[in-house]
Amino acid sequence: MTEHRRILLDGAVVEVVRREELLVAGDGRSVKADEAVHLPPCEPSKIIAVHLNHRSRVEEFQARLPAAPTYFHKPTSALNAHGGAVVRPEGCKWLNYEGEVAIVIGRTCRNISPADAAAHIRGYTVANDYGLHDFRDTDAGSMLRVKGSDTLCPLGPGLVTDWDFRGKALITRVNGEVAQHGSTDEMEWDMHYLVADIARTITLFPGDVLLSGTPAHSRPVRPGDVVEVEVEGLGVLRNHIVSGPTAIRTDVGAQPTESEEVLSTALGGDWEFRGIRPPRR
Known part of the structure; x- marks a missing residue:
């Protein structure tokens, strides 16, 4: 490697x-x-992420996997790097980490089989697919602001070639404490499947990134927290959370909300029905 x-x-x-x-x-x-x-270890023309893939995440939400994966898009303006600051805008509270493996395309591909996908992958890197769930009520269909706001896609520290994705541990730590612990073996659809699936209708270019999903226990972080995602064989991606220098404007657009759906998604379950009100952060 x-x-x-x-x-x-x-x-x-x-x-x-x-x-x-x-x-x-x-x-x-x-x-x-x-x-x-x-x-960032690559310069993508697009960043595509799968919604649900790790079985532990599906079980946490008591959800059902669809027959095939579904996806959302993160704009390239969300890119961030190892050591970079992740911004939680003023007026928002529900910024969640999601430790993941990122696939980086090496050769242009379109309409390939899963068996051919490896030849089109340059390598892999560590990702943290942050979500700003304060906007989930208005952007749940597209995830545009939830997952695409500035700084919410750290990648790195490096891009590793000839890495075998099978049986690899994924650990997320917040301030040194383990927050997520999963394995690539719990993914319903592997890296080659995801590349081939997207490439059926969307041409993937060198540098493009596919995020492969996160295990259970994504939770909110706040300014001052240090978040590390470690993937076996790929290294440790480290970022710190800061507060946005300006507040979300109130004279235009939908405002941050704190609905039952926002809280349930940010905190990993139906907290309202369990009679537990999360602390304000």
Whole structure:
């Protein structure tokens, strides 16, 4: 396996290769991995995410998987990197982490079989598919603001080639405490299936990203929290939560809400029916 990263090196965007604790550029310059300013490890034209895929997540919501996966879109303006700040806008409270594996396309593909998908994948990276559930009541159909607001798609720290996705552990930690613990083996549809499914009608270009789903126990985080997603063989993606510098405007558009659906989704169950009111954050 080889791990590629994109960093800022002496003011320029440079692709480097990780060699133990050093990141080495093609011209021989190097920097310590923990001192580098990271960028997203790829430059996608689109980011596509699957709704439900991990069985533990389905069981948590007492849901039923559809016959085939369903998807939503995250705009590329949501991209973020290892070490970056994730912004929870002022006036919003229900920002949830979702640790995931991201598939990165390496060759243009359209109308391929699952058996051919591996040849079109450059590699894999770690993702955190943050959701701003305050807008779920108005954007549940599209997930546009819920999942597509600025900074809500950190990827990294690197892109790993020749990684076998089978049987790999996925752990999310909040302030050092384990919050999610899953495995790629609990995915209903594997990485190759997802690529082939999307490519039936949507051409995938080099750098495009597919997010493969999250296990159970996605929960809200707040400014000051540090969230780490670790995937076996792919490394650790670390981000911190900050408060937005400005409040959500009230003179235009739908406003953040705190309905039963918002709370149930953010907190992982029908809290209202259990007589438990979550604390205000």
